[in-house]
Amino acid sequence: MGSNTLVTKTISLEEWGIKNSKINYQLPPAELQKISVASYDGKETANGTLAVNTGEFTGRSPMDRFIVRDEVTEDKVWWGNINIPFEADKFDTLLNKVTSYLDGKDIFVRDAYACAHQDYRLNIRVINEYPWSNMFAYNMFLRPENEELESFTPEWTVINAPGFMAVPDQDGTRQHNFAILNFSRKIALIGGTGYTGEIKKGIFSALNFILPVYKDTLPMHCSANVGKDGNTAIFFGLSGTGKTTLSTDPDRALIGDDEHGWTSNNDVFNFEGGCYAKVINLDAEGEPEIYNAIKPGAILENVILNADKTVDFKDTSITQNTRVSYPIFHIDNIKKPSVGDNPKNIFFLTADAFGVLPPISKLTPGQAAYHFISGYTAKVAGTEAGITEPVPSFSACFGAPFMPLHPTKYAEMLSAKMKETGVNVWLVNTGWTGGPYGVGSRMKLKYTRAMITAAMDGSLEAANKDNYHVHSVFGVAQPRTCPNVPTDVLSPRATWKNDEGYYATASKLTNAFRDNFKQFEEYASSEIMAGAPLKY
Ligand code: ATP
Ligand code: MN
Numbered sequence: 006m007g008s009n010t011l012v013t014k015t016i017s018l019e020e021w022g023i024k025n026s027k028i029n030y031q032l033p034p035a036e037l038q039k040i041s042v043a044s045y046d047g048k049e050t051a052n053g054t055l056a057v058n059t060g061e062f063t064g065r066s067p068m069d070r071f072i073v074r075d076e077v078t079e080d081k082v083w084w085g086n087i088n089i090p091f092e093a094d095k096f097d098t099l100l101n102k103v104t105s106y107l108d109g110k111d112i113f114v115r116d117a118y119a120c121a122h123q124d125y126r127l128n129i130r131v132i133n134e135y136p137w138s139n140m141f142a143y144n145m146f147l148r149p150e151n152e153e154l155e156s157f158t159p160e161w162t163v164i165n166a167p168g169f170m171a172v173p174d175q176d177g178t179r180q181h182n183f184a185i186l187n188f189s190r191k192i193a194l195i196g197g198t199g200y201t202g203e204i205k206k207g208i209f210s211a212l213n214f215i216l217p218v219y220k221d222t223l224p225m226h227c228s229a230n231v232g233k234d235g236n237t238a239i240f241f242g243l244s245g246t247g248k249t250t251l252s253t254d255p256d257r258a259l260i261g262d263d264e265h266g267w268t269s270n271n272d273v274f275n276f277e278g279g280c281y282a283k284v285i286n287l288d289a290e291g292e293p294e295i296y297n298a299i300k301p302g303a304i305l306e307n308v309i310l311n312a313d314k315t316v317d318f319k320d321t322s323i324t325q326n327t328r329v330s331y332p333i334f335h336i337d338n339i340k341k342p343s344v345g346d347n348p349k350n351i352f353f354l355t356a357d358a359f360g361v362l363p364p365i366s367k368l369t370p371g372q373a374a375y376h377f378i379s380g381y382t383a384k385v386a387g388t389e390a391g392i393t394e395p396v397p398s399f400s401a402c403f404g405a406p407f408m409p410l411h412p413t414k415y416a417e418m419l420s421a422k423m424k425e426t427g428v429n430v431w432l433v434n435t436g437w438t439g440g441p442y443g444v445g446s447r448m449k450l451k452y453t454r455a456m457i458t459a460a461m462d463g464s465l466e467a468a469n470k471d472n473y474h475v476h477s478v479f480g481v482a483q484p485r486t487c488p489n490v491p492t493d494v495l496s497p498r499a500t501w502k503n504d505e506g507y508y509a510t511a512s513k514l515t516n517a518f519r520d521n522f523k524q525f526e527e528y529a530s531s532e533i534m535a536g537a538p539l540k541y
Contacts, residue, residue: 226404228252242354358395375536
């Protein structure tokens with residue numbers, strides 16, 4: 006687990022030009038918390054959890070995320086406005102500026118690794134300007150044993166300087182903040198932003214290149230857990246669709262909540278050593294495991310504290326994206342190590358704010374590929390008064406911002422694995438029911454959980470044998486009944502009580518699907534195209 010005892014090893018960062026810094030190497034989290042509170046504006050909540058403000062940025066900044074274009078990446082990366090090219094010499098200059106900035110400061114350095122499967126382990130050194138960012142790295146990456154540190158050789162380095170501001174004209178950035186991956190030098194360089202998610206998603210993006218290109222492994226933006234029967238379930242979905250919430254299940258051992266690899270031997274392993282959960286409106290009864298994980302060692306981000314130092318989870322005055330990171334061992338039921346096998350069920354989670362997709366449906370292989378490439382969810386338009394129209398949002402492979410390769414590369418690997426393992430694929434709408442956002446309401450978490458349980462334990466199959474209903478618009482197989490879920494909830498049309506409105510809205514959504522998919526049609530087989538909505 007990586008113990009809390011002090012590490013005596015010292016390291017040098019002279020190779021980086023960092024010669025005059027006090028290097029705080031491998032400090033235990035409690036020590037980092039103490040320093041954060043004493044000198045870096047950290048607060049302690051009523052139960053002793055660290056709470057920090059990440060500053061100007063409370064989320065990732067996808068438009069400021071670059072990849073160095075050079076001989077390693079040139080022909081492989083899918084360049085565009087997701088993977089924005091950065092010149093190698095500009096990178097070298099900027100790196101020097103950042104390390105000069107860090108030189109002379111107190112800095113915080115941690116050796117860690119990614120990938121819980123021994124054969125895929127990636128050693129990482131994280132160099133942070135702030136102690137709480139370094140504590141985040143303790144929580145989110147895997148923790149080497151102290152004995153392992155003696156011979157630890159970092160392969161990738163994360164350099165994280167939130168207080169460093171780039172000068173766009175000189176540095177080649179878009180604005181003062183940046184997150185840049187350099188695959189030749191194996192560096193993730195992050196500056197001008199204190200949002201900790203950039204640290205974990207930097208290494209995730211690196212693995213999304215390394216694993217498929219060099220290790221024949223499919224990287225996935227998903228959560229995963231394993232049942233008592235040994236069957237692994239995988240939950241894909243964009244932000245806010247329920248990966249963390251639904252994988253945290255007292256009856257199933259958690260493998261991980263956000264990033265996994267699927268190997269050629271059909272092992273599913275976590276990249277990370279921790280969880281990063283949304284805490285907006287967190288409810289102790291609805292999500293007790295996550296609630297109870299918020300204890301000393303965890304880091305709350307951008308929350309507001311009450312006068313008695315308890316957390317007001319409803320207060321979104323800093324951001325809607327309030328978060329907590331904690332090491333995975335803050336959850337009771339976890340798989341050790343974080344590796345599962347025998348993937349039996351895949352869930353594509355979508356928060357359909359149009360309220361037209363069935364709450365659960367079963368996909369054919371063609372539909373699965375179509376929906377994976379589409380990566381649909383919906384965003385609810387802000388909180389401004391009067392704005393109630395949902396906006397469809399498509400992100401290929403349910404994680405386009407983190408995928409350096411062309412989406413079809415990942416889709417082909419997933420299709421091959423689906424065929425090889427015969428895994429079931431389900432589309433789950435964790436979004437709206439009874440009407441669109443503004444009219445209907447969010448699907449009850451307990452119903453979504455019941456549907457997922459029924460899909461996994463076979464009772465959905467048993468209850469609907471040869472009795473799925475093919476949805477007249479989306480073409481997906483919709484179960485008629487599900488244990489522990491009221492039958493009318495299963496049909497979105499029935500919940501609307503307005504057939505005309507339902508079909509008009511459904512067709513609005515299929516148009517959005519069609520428009521988005523145009524860019525992929527030239528790569529798609531007839532089987533995949535047959536997986537598109539029927540009324541297209
Ligand atoms: P990210 O990629 O940003 O980490 P995520 O997919 O892990 O996102 P969650 O953190 O699980 O998303 O967020 C889902 C949110 O939606 C939680 O706040 C959860 O309480 C809420 N929610 C409400 N109803 C449901 C439902 N039916 N199913 C899942 N989540 C629900
Ligand atoms: Mn999550």
